[in-house]
Amino acid sequence: MSSIGLEPRDMEWLEKGVLGIHWNDGHKGVYPVRVLRQQCPCAACVDEWTGERRLKGEEVPLLIMLMDVQPVGRYALQFIWSDGHDSGIYSYALLRTLCQCEICRPVKQAEPRSRRLM
Ligand SMILES: [Zn+2]
Numbered sequence: 001m002s003s004i005g006l007e008p009r010d011m012e013w014l015e016k017g018v019l020g021i022h023w024n025d026g027h028k029g030v031y032p033v034r035v036l037r038q039q040c041p042c043a044a045c046v047d048e049w050t051g052e053r054r055l056k057g058e059e060v061p062l063l064i065m066l067m068d069v070q071p072v073g074r075y076a077l078q079f080i081w082s083d084g085h086d087s088g089i090y091s092y093a094l095l096r097t098l099c100q101c102e103i104c105r106p107v108k109q110a111e112p113r114s115r116r117l118m
């Protein structure tokens with residue numbers, strides 16, 4: 001399936017620390033901000049050549065906050081974080097794959113060592 005033309009139509013806080021993104025195809029994305037921060041795609045967090053993730057999940061503060069969101073062209077969003085990090089450009093296609101909603105999430109729960117912190 002092509003992701004061309006996919007873009008966020010609206011954003012809102014679903015609850016504290018959980019960003020909701022309404023996509024133009026009608027999907028309502030659910031994004032706990034800490035997950036977004038952990039998945040930051042910038043060169044400091046991911047090795048550009050190997051694709052290896054340098055940022056470890058537990059290095060992200062538990063109470064990370066999203067301070068600001070800036071649109072980047074018509075293809076991505078830049079998030080400004082409370083830990084001072086702001087170099088991650090999240091393309092819409094990437095954002096869509098990071099969705100943690102009930103529909104998207106079961107598919108990605110294959111990782112055996114992921115634990116729920118509820
Ligand atoms: Zn980063």
Ligand SMILES: [Zn+2]
Nearest residue numbers: 029099101104
């Ligand atoms: Zn979803």
